[in-house]
Amino acid sequence: MNFEGIDKISPVPYYYQLEQLLRERVENGEWKPGDILPSEAELCSTFRVSRTVVRQALNKLCQDGIVYKEKGRGTFVAKPKLQEKFIQRTYGFY
């Protein structure tokens, strides 16, 4: 298996690379709705990035309704609702 990691040479920001990597795992079904994600600390050490980077990536996924956070518990894969690109922003209305 090759390690799907972050390319530190690439001009693409780490947080964006990480966001894509995590997003894939959800879309691949590797991580399923309701699953808990690795903790922020684990993601930091797995991908060798700082906490800031991890949080930026997770926050974007959260905004996009891919994951949700529960204080003191963790970050979880969301149930797929209507996640087409232009719908994402209205998520949370109802």
Place this chain on the structure above:
Amino acid sequence: MNFEGIDKISPVPYYYQLEQLLRERVENGEWKPGDILPSEAELCSTFRVSRTVVRQALNKLCQDGIVYKEKGRGTFVAKPKLQEKFIQRTYGFY
């Protein structure tokens, strides 16, 4: 007159206090549409907080359509569109 600052004792997060302070200045008309805001560095030293805090506050205002950023130029007060609370989330649709 009391100094309109950030209360470091308060349990309210700095970034949120700052967001409110900046928002007021726009709503008061102290800063008008098209005006350039102080730089992030200036805001840091004015309010005695780190750049992280300043950026969190500005990003929220940006999401809410109160200000907009231009890379390499600065942050500016936006023209008031439909900024009622529930409209904010649809911002970006059009």
Place this chain on the structure above:
Amino acid sequence: MNFEGIDKISPVPYYYQLEQLLRERVENGEWKPGDILPSEAELCSTFRVSRTVVRQALNKLCQDGIVYKEKGRGTFVAKPKLQEKFIQRTYGFY
């Protein structure tokens, strides 16, 4: 009717919101000196927060002389002594 509860979206810490809510009930006279407060467990379920949050709120009220605790018995509303000045400062954000 809106439920006077804890705003889980707000950036204000739960323990601080709860402290204010309980403090009000004493100041309103809804709870009188000598009255026993609901148990920590009840407050947890009423406000949908963990015991940690409840204890943080109660401990602050205890420090401020608003309530007192008796081991194995419960938490009670204190008799108002000289609580004006001191309380005024900590009440609210500023």
Place this chain on the structure above:
Amino acid sequence: MNFEGIDKISPVPYYYQLEQLLRERVENGEWKPGDILPSEAELCSTFRVSRTVVRQALNKLCQDGIVYKEKGRGTFVAKPKLQEKFIQRTYGFY
């Protein structure tokens, strides 16, 4: 050097034992004004207790003016102001 640790058999609460241990180090001059203390995580692993215990101990020392905390930076030994008693003796060394 023998390791001055926490007696897990003793009925004395861990947080209180820890508070005394840390207090001694300041009073002994082992830790001097302005010194940064080990992080909460380090204290946890050094003394084999949970973070709750460490924070209870540090908060008491903080209340007593022995140490102070800076958000995002760490916990530091306070300058001895008027801390009565034993401090009076060493005061003047610095």
Place this chain on the structure above:
DNA sequence: GTGGTCTAGACCACG
């Protein structure tokens, strides 16, 4: 039954 202590670990705010 209550409040008191403690665990293990999460996310949040900050520099």
Place this chain on the structure above:
DNA sequence: GTGGTCTAGACCACC
């Protein structure tokens, strides 16, 4: 990579 807040439990000491 720090301290701050929060969760969801556990066992203990006390009425």
